[in-house]
Amino acid sequence: MDKKRITVLGAGNMGAALLRGILASGWGRRGRLTASHPKAAKASALAKELRIRVVASNLEAARSADIVILAVKPQILERVLSEIRSAISREQLVVSIAAGFPTSRIEAIVGERVPVVRAMPNVAAVVKLSATVLCAGRHATAARMAEARKIFESVGMTVILEEAQMDAVTGLSGSGPAYMFLIIEALSDAGVKVGLSRYNAQALAAQTVLGSAKLLIDTKEHPGRLKDMVTSPGGTAIAGLHTLEAGGLRTTLMNAVEVATQRSRELGEMAAAALARS
Secondary structure: OOOOOEEEEOOOHHHHHHHHHHHHOOOOOHHHEEEEOOOHHHHHHHHHHHOOEEEOOHHHHHOOOOEEEEOOOHHHHHHHHHHHHHHOOOOOEEEEOOOOOOHHHHHHHHOOOOOEEEEEOOHHHHHOOEEEEEEEOOOOOHHHHHHHHHHHHOOEEEEEOOHHHHHHHHHHHHOHHHHHHHHHHHHHHHHHHOOOOHHHHHHHHHHHHHHHHHHHHHHOOOHHHHHHHHOOOOOHHHHHHHHHHHOOHHHHHHHHHHHHHHHHHHHHHHHHHHHHHO
16 A cells, blocks of 8 residues: 555545545555645645645546545535546546445446445544445455555544445434534533533533543443443432433434435435436
8 A cells, every 4th residue: 555646636624634644654655645625725735734745636636546535525526526537547446435425426427447435434534533434336346445444544443334324324423423512512511501611611521422432442332331330329320311311312313313314315316316317
């Protein structure tokens, strides 16, 4: 992988996070990394920070790359694919992080024999704690999947699933940080309500969520068992849990994942309809 030339098209928050992760991984090489960004000021700032080549043209960035990572919004992905189509061949690997955009649609635009991998990271890639799911297009071999996995392991953990499960992944881990931020904000507000400063309330809420997640991951215990460990008879935790259950927190979170999954499915159906019309 240290000899692969990698291009990130759309070096915004997620694209830049991937570039930083690749550089910090030990195998990433500055001279083999290229990125694109349409705004000159941001392109210049990123090039200065990472000491890599950043250009405005997606086509220029994609030329001569071994791996092309599409880190652009789903709404403009089709336009970007059309721009770079002439620079893509079956010797390259194309990786897309666009939500709801199926590999079949990408293959139809860039070429039927081009290896395509779809990835769903989340915003925690910025701090190298992403939960990323990968799925293979029709022509992505095990070796190509290993290349994609190495890239995303530089910003967190990875799981490989079938593409049929990607909508569920988008609803859970892709959109999940937004749910967690809302929960942390609510806990912080509660801390302020009971007398803590905003700074301390937010710091305590965030660290509590982080520590709880790490405890669950490290111990591999069922979350219900860990919950019971914190809950003593007639104590404070059980009183709080009773209120959360009465308020429907569990049902609300399940519903949030379900509707986000459905929205991802709708986006995919829109892309499929566009494929049928073309």
